[in-house]
Amino acid sequence: MLKQSFIRLASTDVEYRPFAEVPALLETPNVPGNVTVLHPGEYNRSDAIDLKPGDAVKTGQKLALFPESVAYVVSPVTGTVAGIEPFAGDFGRRYAAVTIEVSDEEEPDNQFTEAAASPSLEAAKNFLGCVPGMPDLSVFGDPDHPIDVLIVSGADSDLMVDTNKYVITAETAEVEHGLHLLREITGVDRIVVALPSDIVQGIGSLEAEVFGVSPAYPSANPRMIANAVLGEPIPAGRTLAEAGVAMMSAETVANIGKAFESGSIPTKKAITLIRKDGSKTMVSVKLGTPMGRILRDYGESLGEGDRLILGGPMTGSAVFSDTYPIQADTDAIMVQDSQAVSFVSDYPCINCGECIRICPTKVQVSMLVRFLEAGQYEDAADLYDLYSCVDCGLCSFVCVSKIPIFQYIRLAKYELSRLQAAEAEEAENV
Template sequence: MRIHNFKGGVHPPQAKNTMECSTVSVGVPEKIVIPMTQHIGAPCQVLVKKGDYVKVGQVIGNTEAYISAPVHSSVSGTVTAVDERIISGSKPVVCVEIKPDGLQELSEDIAVPIVDSKESFVKAIRDSGLTGLGGAGFPAHVKLNPPKDTKIDTLIINAAECEPYITSDYRECMENTGDIIEGINHVLKWTGIPRALIGIEDNKPGAIKKLGEAVKDYSHITVHSLKTRYPQGAEKTLIKTLTGREVPPGKLPHDVSCLVMNVASVAFIAEYLKTGMPLIKKRITVDGSAVKIPGNVYALIGTPVKDVFNFCGGFSAEPKKLIMGGPMMGVALYSADLPVMKYTNALLALDEKEGSIPGEYSCIRCGRCVKACPMNLLPFEIDRLVKARLHDDLDKLNIMDCMECGSCVYACPSKRLIVQSIRLGKDILRRAAKK
């Protein structure tokens, strides 16, 4: 099969320091905080109150909204608070705080789902609470049930893992190969998609070999080695690389007959259909220049990130910046008390040298940001318009197509804070559209 190239991209240092670190469990923390919004879409309504005893796997938040996913308790224990807290962004989110009793009693609701049709499969995936585990947090059942008039012919499994530092998907490939293949076969069977393509960057030969051996008996599943180039793992670039199809501005993967799922998401599907245990834990890479013992861990959803860092030996230097996700697209954390979320795939602590933001210089019109942009945008011009408050012209520059990959910033010799401008510009356009 021919591998295509996507336009642009950059080559940041890979820093895959934890590739050979097997995943170990952080255990049950002293306190859990579970936000009702951990996904794209409608927030969940809280189903428990202060003083309630909850069990592992119990649904503690749900909604009838289609684009959403239920949230489950990751521990057994007593609800100590239901209140609003700032998690990320500026909007408060309703959270359930639980004091674990350490018994990890399982909820009576946990049962292997009965799946005998596409409808029951999609319902089971919703009930599992699965949202994209690669970092995007999009409810998986919505992806698995595209509009009726679309025909999907290719399932793309994203194992590219192009962000520096992160190796959690690589560990998934190495430690959970069987579930990945089983999960892919479930998705193909119940959605009727005829083939699956697994894309992995060529800096992970171990995973390419292991998955390649695992798919030998399945002619409809193929493994593809991709050039190591950021952002190879972004949905639209991966589709272009593996199929040659371009998702037009404003369109989605299903508009070009593709469904993209993260490798950990399909592995979770296999496990859920065998055990009925909903999404309550995450495999996370812990790394960065301020982390004493980098590694890969399993953490229960809701575990304070400081507990995860402490499990990894704490800090070797005062962290200047904590990041949830990778250094290119991750979100800076304002506190180490914030909880692990469904979409957390990495926690980074950067020291003074690594975590400082360099000062901006004037744009020298060198065009490197344009060359680096995989979405064919004009980053320098968007940056100029936002900073000059010329918001009326932003729409013409397709700003909403920006995936905030940060390639333009990485390439810029003047260290322009282009992504911040783009986020601000998008927010301004969204508010204008609401009005």
């Protein structure tokens, strides 16, 4: 079979809903007794670490477990470290869960205040890698893959999520300031702001090109936006950074602007709360707040069989407990009523072709899934364009047999990444 090497956007009947009006952002009334932040990287209880239970921390303080590592997390509150435990995320992601008991009095940390006086890429990398929106600042300054264009997305990639659309409309001045700073500290000349087509006219002048995103889902998918902005296909299997593209959310840019202007690291996250009845509320919460606390504060209950989803309806992940904390990249939490939960089956594919017709990159999904079900991931990648998939979830959405195709695809990509990492490590040791 001829391997498809690039993205081709196909039209679908699934669309993003426009704003009727800019919603109000509701502040969560109380900071919870404890917050939990996830420090990236594997951690074992026997490891010698710099941070210990009982240590006092300040709001905005940079917390690093290992002295030789560049990984860190930022404390969103003032308090005392109550515990540090290993934490397993989706698909093998490893963290250390740092739980902080919140103090009554807030005391800001001043390390970043000194660095903010002279904005630089180094200061941003050292302190702002965990601001709400979670920027990947490591892509800047790589001589092997220089960044030619920075794309700032004011659109949300999943359906029903309004977080970045809210930020770009309600905090335009903060986004503008962030754009100016990023141009200055990264040296990237071309900055493009991608906006939902329904709000392009309502946004004032920005220090960047403006690109209108089609309402057809998944046009706001980061890879789809990059492909459209560049006007040429990005080969399957290449990262955006390898193609010279950096992508940030509007919320990320606004928070970078706020950080350098105020000299303090933002610690509140805007999220879209999607209720059982489909209504939405924009809320602002402290990073590390348990999801269950937000549901209780806003009167949304969890019943037997209800599903709690981190993210939106198409690409979100169900979580096993309402104690799961809000992190810097959490754009939405969704509560799905037990009666509305779609069942998943092990029925065989009936070859209806709906998944192929709706796939925006025209992957032969009905053939791909056969290899994925059998665990033949390398053949799936080589023969049936696994890496052309942009992870939009439309194939699972339309599947008549209710095969969890999207989950199979995510698992396959994860397993192949593990295999490639193991091969690279083995090659280094030869």
